[in-house]
Amino acid sequence: MSFSWQEGNRIRLLENGEAFFPRVFEAIGEARKEVLIETFILFDDKVGKALQEVLIAAARRGVRVEISLDGYGSAELTLEFLRELTEAGVKVHFFDPRSKVLGMRTNLFRRLHRKLVVIDVERAFIGGINFSADHLGDFGPEAKQDYAVEVEGPVVSDMHRAALLMLANGAQPKKRWWRRVRATAPARAQNSGHKGDARALLVVRDNVNHRNDIEEHYLKAIRSANFRLMIANAYFFPGYRLLRELRNAARRGVKVTLIMQGQPDMPIAKMAARMLYNYLLRDGVQVYEYCQRPLHGKVALVDHEWSTVGSSNLDPLSLSLNLEANLVIRDHAFNQHLYERLQQLAAEHCKSISLEKMVQGYFWRAPLVFLIFHFLRHFPAIAGVLPAHSPKLKPFRLPDELPAEAAKSVLHEPEKTTS
Template sequence: MPYYIKGNKIELLKNGKDYFAAVIQSIKKARKSIFIEAYIFSHDVTGKKILTALKEASQKGIKVYLLLDGFGSRDLSQKVINVIKASKIHFLFYHPKISPYQMKRISLRRLHRKMILIDHEIAYIGGINIIDDMHVPNGKGPRIDYAAQLKGPVVHLISLSMVKLWKRVSWSHLEKSFIPKNFQKQIAEYPNGTKLNFIERDNFRHRQDIEKAYLHAIENAQDEILIANAYFIPGKRFERALIAAAHRGVSVTLLLKGEIDYFLSNATRAFYGKFLKEGITIFEYTKSFMHSKVAVIDGTWSTIGSSNIDPFSLLLAREANIFIWDKSFASQLKKNIEEDIRLGGTEILLKDWDKSHLIKRIKSRIAYFIIRISLGVANI
């Protein structure tokens, strides 16, 4: 079993309603510092609430660091950026003005992590951007997504990661980091706390860490694998691992996004025929817009994070997941995923997929082909 840090507290947060309420409360209680990393920061109803809380914190002398992806947050106007900077909030873009559409490796390396750190004591991690639940493609809200609030020794690892990245991006902008030297602090364990492991993906020492953590759990699964992932285009090893699990009698269920927000999302459906023939159960979430990146295996192992199961997350972007070894938390997350399936899931049956859905099958093959070609052009 991979290494886990004991003595932590974790709270599951579903959707922006619960997540942002907890985040704003933590921001208001902050004493020294606030770090935020996000792929998307939208200046909508929710984004304005977060920005107001950050400005109020900055006015109280709390150091606020806001790091956003230059492509994901490209719609943030210069006027809003000027307001942020005027509020004495330290603000940086990760890879500004670099478009993934250029199909260069550097262009596809985005900051996809969604993390918040309060006073180096409390951390939030998951798949939720700074964006309103009802602000979704096709107008079909609310968005379904997950995050977690963390306390305990594992927060120290998140603190080191966020500070390190802020310093690196500051250096690339030829700016000072404005981070005090003695920011680190000792974090006590909680008695009978939860075992957690923070795993990040970067393009240096941790290129395959998240995928390896998934594969280790899948390859050792004995009873059940339940994955809910919005952008699911697995590589060959991941694909083989799921099929092998199904062959040895493990129940494998996938909850995938039914609402297609851009054409390449169709590539997920290129796997349906093969997976269904191998005994893997597939549901599409069609009630609203699903953005989940969570999984539960054998009722004990679970994960929440920013990483999709696609080549952009697993091979290119900066990602961050928390891996949990705890039966109680796994049970809670499983119940939530099963509720998503019950309330909004449509099962994809092999007989229906093979005999109908011709247009969907054609689109999926074209989208998958484009992705493979694009990765080849980018030399990935």
């Protein structure tokens, strides 16, 4: 599933749920033919109920509505919530739904982590925001700081194609080509021509043909940087190649700025990232920790033109195991707007991390850093066989159509998930 650069797109940055949810719900409310959604998390909270309402209304007026959810991230959904969707005509799919074994989940790895909405092949949304109330400021101290984009123009057709392929082959690219093509009939775009001045490229990672595509685009952009490079990423523990290129960029005079989690939803994320600070700081990389609330963003920019917004963290799960989708953007105006927003975030809500602070006690932490770094470096290969299974996208059916035990495969007791 490879895509090419598309000219003539209009791309709008959406920061946090306050900007994202109203635009998505409005677009679904205006849908005439088709709504396709992929998300890691959908909760039965006020955001989930609002999404449910607009999806049901769309389905009842004859719009094709299909939503793909992750079997781990969205396991808390109630049967009643799903019943209301399916009875209205919404087709619900779960990626790798699995029951617990001895109280333990077995579907920890290779998640459907993409966040994608495509409407009538005319408008699309992509980023890191799930459909849950913790992306709204009124959720409290645990509300997430995050980013997405609204897209119009030719690249929407590629996003539509990616969503159709997910539905058609159950995320199994090795299926025969005729099964992939016949599974869905693409809606036709009414206004997929020139919408703006942005060039855009959809980049996906899967576990078959495009395992390193997102990482390769990051590497290429970092190597091309001339004077500024900013990355805001929630779960930061990349491989050695990316770390080396960040250090090399700083050494050749590029202003390299990283915005990391200072108040993480998962404390291990902060601990893992901090293991790398010494390596980066000593060569001039500037590191900030966002301390107002959990950072959930996955965005970056280079110089005056290149940017990316998407679902991929820079950690072993996103770069080596999960199904991810990022939009790479070449547009001066978008790049500058994202730069201004990140600069303001760093100046007003972040603390700067100094090399002097990081070297304190480093002599005893160095062996631990070495061992953990190399364990995580090989973690994807280990996780690839534990558990050994091939995740698939499966349609949800109501329990009166299934044996009782099978119906439980998409419903688990609540657990905290990261996204």
